[in-house]
Amino acid sequence: MRSTSEFGRRLCIKGTAIRLRRALTTTVLLLLLLLTLPAVVEAQLDYTNNYGIWTYTPNNGNCTITGYSGPGGDVTIPGTINDMPVTSVGTNAFAGVSSLINVTIPNSVSSIRWGAFSQCFSLGTVTIGSGVTIIEPEVFDECTNLASVTIPNSVTSIGDDAFCSCTSITSVTIPNSVTSIGAWAFEICSSLTNLTIPKSVISIGEGAFSDCGSLTWITIDDLNLVYSTLDGVLFDKNQTTVIQCPGGKAGSYTIPGGVTNIGDSAFFGCISLGSVTIPDSVINIGKLAFFGCSSLTNITIPNGVIGIGEADFNGCSSLASVTIGSKVNSIGDAAFYGCGRLASVYFQGNSPNLGSLVFVYYYPDWSGTELWDPGTIYYLPGTTAWGRTFGGLPTRLWNAQVQPGSFAVRSNQFGFNITGTSNLVIVIEATTSLANPTWSSIQTNTLNGNPLYFTDPQWTNYPRRFYRVTWP
Numbered sequence: 144m145r146s147t148s149e150f151g152r153r154l155c156i157k158g159t160a161i162r163l164r165r166a167l168t169t170t171v172l173l174l175l176l177l178l179t180l181p182a183v184v185e186a187q188l189d190y191t192n193n194y195g196i197w198t199y200t201p202n203n204g205n206c207t208i209t210g211y212s213g214p215g216g217d218v219t220i221p222g223t224i225n226d227m228p229v230t231s232v233g234t235n236a237f238a239g240v241s242s243l244i245n246v247t248i249p250n251s252v253s254s255i256r257w258g259a260f261s262q263c264f265s266l267g268t269v270t271i272g273s274g275v276t277i278i279e280p281e282v283f284d285e286c287t288n289l290a291s292v293t294i295p296n297s298v299t300s301i302g303d304d305a306f307c308s309c310t311s312i313t314s315v316t317i318p319n320s321v322t323s324i325g326a327w328a329f330e331i332c333s334s335l336t337n338l339t340i341p342k343s344v345i346s347i348g349e350g351a352f353s354d355c356g357s358l359t360w361i362t363i364d365d366l367n368l369v370y371s372t373l374d375g376v377l378f379d380k381n382q383t384t385v386i387q388c389p390g391g392k393a394g395s396y397t398i399p400g401g402v403t404n405i406g407d408s409a410f411f412g413c414i415s416l417g418s419v420t421i422p423d424s425v426i427n428i429g430k431l432a433f434f435g436c437s438s439l440t441n442i443t444i445p446n447g448v449i450g451i452g453e454a455d456f457n458g459c460s461s462l463a464s465v466t467i468g469s470k471v472n473s474i475g476d477a478a479f480y481g482c483g484r485l486a487s488v489y490f491q492g493n494s495p496n497l498g499s500l501v502f503v504y505y506y507p508d509w510s511g512t513e514l515w516d517p518g519t520i521y522y523l524p525g526t527t528a529w530g531r532t533f534g535g536l537p538t539r540l541w542n543a544q545v546q547p548g549s550f551a552v553r554s555n556q557f558g559f560n561i562t563g564t565s566n567l568v569i570v571i572e573a574t575t576s577l578a579n580p581t582w583s584s585i586q587t588n589t590l591n592g593n594p595l596y597f598t599d600p601q602w603t604n605y606p607r608r609f610y611r612v613t614w615p
Contacts, residue, residue, distance in 0.1 A: 190224045199224055200233070207231040207256075215242020215265075222249035232259045241265055250274045255282050257302070264288060267311075273297050278305050280325060287311060296320045301328050303348060310334055313357075319343045324351050331412075333357060336391075340377075342366040352377075352387050354412025354435070359391040373399065385409045392416060400424055405432050407452075414438055421445055428452055430475065437461055444468045446491065451478050453498065460484065464566060471495050474534075477503075486518045489541055489566060494528035502534040521564050523614075543569045543590060543612050558598035561612055565592040569614045575605055582611065 187209060190197045195213015197220075199206045206227045208220060221229055229249065234256045237243060243266045248255070250272035260266060261284040268291040269283070275295060280302035283289055290311040294301075296318045303325035306312065314337040315329065321341065326348030329335065335355045340347075342364035352358065360375035370386070371378050376396075377387040384404040388396065393415035398405070400422045407429035410419065414437045421428075423445045430452035433439065437460045444451065446468035453475035456462060462482045469492035476498035479485060485502070502518070520533045521541035529538050543563030550559045561569065567590045574580040588595055602608060 190221070192221060194218045194221075197221065197224065198236075199229070201227055204228075205230040207233045208236050209233040211237055211240060213242075215240065215244065217245045217247075218243060219247040220249055220252070222251045230254070231256060234258060235261065237263055239263070244268075246270070248272045248275065253277070255279060257281055258284065261285060268292070271295055271298070276300070278302055280304050281307065283309055285309075294318055294321070299323070301325055303327055304330070307331060313337065317341055317344070322346065324348060326350060327353070330354050338362065338389075340364065340367065340370065342368070345369045347377075347386065349406070350387075350408035350411050350431070353390065353408050355390040356412070356414060357391050358389040359393075361387065361389050378402075388413050388416075390414070394418075396420070398422055398425065403427065405429060407431055408434065410434075410436055412436075423447055428455060430454060431457070434458060441465065444471060446470055449473075451475060454478060454480070457481055463487070465489065466566060467491065467495075474498060474501050476500060487521060487565060488518060488536070489521045489564070490526065491523060493526045494522070494530075494533065497534050502536050539564070541567060543567055543614055545610075545612060546594065549594075549596075553596075553598065555603075556598040556600050557602040558596055559610075560594040560596055561588075561590070562594050563590045563614075565590055567614055569595075569612050571597055571610060571612055573599070573608050573610050575608055577609055580609070585610075 187198055187200060190199055195211055197208055198210035199208050204227060206224050206229055208229055228251045230251060230253050232252055232255045235258045237260045238258050239262045241264055243263050245268045247270045251274055252272055253274050254277045255275060257279045258281045261281050263286050266286045266289050270293060273295045274297060276297055277300045278298060281304045283306050284304050285308045287310045289309045297320060299320055300323045301321060304327045306329050307327050308331045310333045312332050313334050317340060319341045322343055323346040324344060328351045330350055331354045333356045336357045338358060338361055340363040361372055361377045363370050363372045369380055371380050371382060373382060375389055378385060383402055384406050385398060385402055386406050386409060388410045390412050392413060395418045396416055397420040401424055402422060403424055403426050405425060405428045408431040410433045411431055412435045416436055417438050417440060425445055426447045428448055428451060432455045434454055435458040439459045440461050441464040443466040448468050449470050450473045451471060454477045456479050457477050458481045460483055463484050464487045466489040473496040477500045479502050480500050517536050520536050520538040522529045522538060523541050532538060541564045543561055546560040546562060569588055570584050571586045572582040573585050574582045
């Protein structure tokens with residue numbers, strides 16, 4: 144038995160995965176900033192007006208706001224300081240300023256830099272001036288009270304995590320000027336119910352609208368040349384790749400035939416989806432594709448898929464049964480981590496390469512003790528490289544057997560019991576001769592864990608008849 148702390152150190156569960164992703168992003172950005180710093184750093188100066196004290200840096204006749212202290216409330220950023228236009232709100236300039244309620248950004252500002260208003264938890268509304276062209280990464284990250292923001296027609300780019308965890312935003316209008324929406328830009332906007340993507344957008348990053356639990360439908364301009372929607376789900380224009388299923392979609396969803404690719408984080412955080420049908424046309428499933436789909440109970444990976452990505456089903460806590468197609472040759476790290484109800488995993492092919500922590504899961508009882516309830520790996524006869532365990536789970540042969548003592552005539556029909564592994568699809572075939580057999584299919588059934596009683600209504604039409612049970 145492993146301790147909670149050990150798993151905490153080793154596993155990227157949802158919150159940890161997000162923090163790790165942001166930490167890596169932060170490190171990269173800081174390195175870039177260090178690499179691009181000039182040899183001489185401009186002085187930090189102060190400017191005072193009715194709203195408080197502004198820290199700024201002059202640069203070639205313009206200036207950047209780098210910090211603020213004051214009473215907060217309704218604040219308007221100055222358009223000029225000492226006759227210098229304010230052209231930028233700097234990195235982390237207002238980060239964590241809890242006194243801000245409403246902010247107006249003047250038209251002189253052209254860029255809002257990384258993390259400028261992150262974790263301003265009381266910030267309710269933002270008016271962005273018409274000069275802004277770039278909203279950099281994490282600008283409004285975790286502004287949990289932000290309910291209203293107007294993005295002007297001047298903005299061309301919305302950065303990674305720009306509005307991540309803005310849990311009070313209900314509606315976003317993205318103007319026709321925007322061409323790029325970064326990864327995770329509106330992730331965990333849990334109150335977001337209305338979203339329209341204009342024709343101008345040609346780039347949408349991974350998970351841009353993931354884990355938005357109130358969003359049931361994504362709308363996109365029909366004239367968009369890169370993206371499209373079908374039943375409210377975001378696809379590429381040719382509808383061969385699923386890009387984003389809205390987080391509020393509930394019940395069952397069938398991926399359309401012809402789709403070949405399920406994109407990274409495509410169903411991330413779709414907590415109300417009970418089932419997803421994947422068509423045989425799919426050949427690729429990206430990483431984190433079904434991360435946190437906590438209502439998903441079973442899934443079948445079709446035979447065309449060759450790999451299951453990193454953390455694909457991580458946190459699918461209701462997942463009880465998985466059938467994995469015959470061509471899957473690799474399963475990524477933590478693919479089924481946290482699937483505490485996963486009782487059965489059925490492999491139709493040979494043993495694949497396995498990442499770390501793939502099937503590791505645990506759940507606490509009321510005393511706080513971690514209890515293990517390991518599932519079982521099932522494999523078909525004739526497949527190779529299976530040991531007594533796989534990924535820490537016990538293995539069993541996935542087969543069907545006719546029970547010899549069950550042969551009987553019931554209601555004038557001959558029959559017998561068949562037992563075997565749950566979810567195994569079996570075919571009962573018959574022939575009139577074993578010397579030169581010609582087998583014909585009589586019946587197809589799916590075993591459910593209980594004995595299946597097969598009966599043959601045609602048994603009296605033949606002087607003799609032989610039966611066999613086959614499965615894929």
